[in-house]
Amino acid sequence: MALQIIFILIAGATLGAALMVVTSPNLIHSAFWLVGALFGVSVVFALLNAGFLAVVQVVIYIGAIAILMIFAIMLTRRIAKDAGPRFNANWLWAAILAVVVFAGLTWMLFSWPGIDEPAAALNPASDPLRELGLALVAPGGFVLPFEIASVLLLAALIGAIVIAWERK
């Protein structure tokens, strides 16, 4: 019961922050609202007993991505304040599309039989973090996607170096 109240409060705060991201006239404020929304998602992860995901959410999304965005905004001149209107002519269509997608997703979720079953209790003897780590490197687990993601990141890293390379 207490968890549900906390969840509703956090979910509301997250959605509110997300709404502010798109409606705030100041780009820097949008970025800080985005940080708030990401933090809310991390709290939801923590409520679901997924401590690792909660912490990684903060490290990667707030510690790296949001800070990079704010950095880029601060280094760019005169784009922080946007004087134009927040909405353009298509806002009605966008709202209808959003409602339809939301309704579709909700309908799909409610047609799934597991929707009102309580979550299975975690096995207290096992460490979820250890299981996650093993699953990432076990041959029967996710070793292939994991390695492919690593190669992709490496390629991106090398690509960034090549772009920034100063040819003499």
Next chain:
Amino acid sequence: MFDPVNSIAQWLSELLAGWGLSPTWVNLILAVIGVVVTATFVLVMDIFLVWVERKVVARFQDRLGPNRLGPFGLIQPFADIIKLLIKEDITPVGADKILFNLAPILALATVVSIWAVIPFSSTMLGADLNVGVLFIVAIGAIGTLSIIMAGWASNNKYALLGALRMVAVLVAYEVPMVIALLVPVILARSMSLQTIVQSQNVWFIVLAPVAAFVFLITAIAELGRSPFDLNEAESEIVAGYHIEYTGMKFGLFYAGELLHALTMGAIFSTLFLGGWRLAAAEQFPILGVLWLLIKSFFIYWVIMWIKYTVPRIRIDHMMILNWKLLTPLALATVVVVALLDKILVGVGASQLGYVLVMFAANLVIIWTTLLLLRRYARTERRRVAEPKPVASPDIIGTVGT
């Protein structure tokens, strides 16, 4: 008996249960009291830190430091606090009010929240997270955010410059720091700080001196202390991100910085110096708190020692130190430690053998690093010593092409 915190908690929970409260409420009330007690303990220590810092810097600079108010000047911090509180509170024109006021709070709050996961003794700790090490990194990320906030919201170019420099340093030095943090995690086979402390039968500084060294340097960079204090280089950008802050708002930044240094000491002690472990800490948990504080203050003293001895270094040198020395060094250490750990456990080495081989491997890493550094320094000296071509028509002719 020798564990007053848990005895009081036990007594309190029985008392509350006796009043007919349900166990959920009792746990909630105890948790809230625990948070308040830990945070208060840390913040009260923070007041004392002002005095410690001023006394120690005075000794390094051959002065006496505060010595007028009370014995050894111990009342000085309270006078400072009163002064900060009654100062005029100025918000600069064009500042972003909400972010401007939020930044100092965030700066201190993030530092205090790190203490939630640091084990004070075998039985006293805030939360034994199974991702404790990552939690510290995550909180550090939010601390970075407070600096950006302060720099941007102040509407001052020096503040913005200071914030940009600080964030560049923080983001860069986070890489070797996280890699160095992996070494104790590998050795303890857990990210929980309490498990890391409990598995340090031999302090990890013996098993992984290189990782400890990298962590100490990156911790100092993370603190923005000299020699990495170009975020507040007085001669260039006045005071950096907190230039526009007055009174207690500045005080919060100052307190946060001091407490952050001690917190880094506590993290270092927990990861590499055995945390609360020392003589008789298992039987008398209260002693563990004392041992942890002594070790933390020792590392804090080392950080101050470096701060007040070494001059500031240039930003390009700082980046070279980070990307060309610390990051490869940390990566090499992680690879070596992980491989050796697997091999040594696989062949069933005794504890003494394990320690000796690990220590020897670290010595080899240090030796190789020094060799490479010497070669680099030699080529660098040769390059600098070369006669520089002065302006001549054929050189000038190539510039434009």
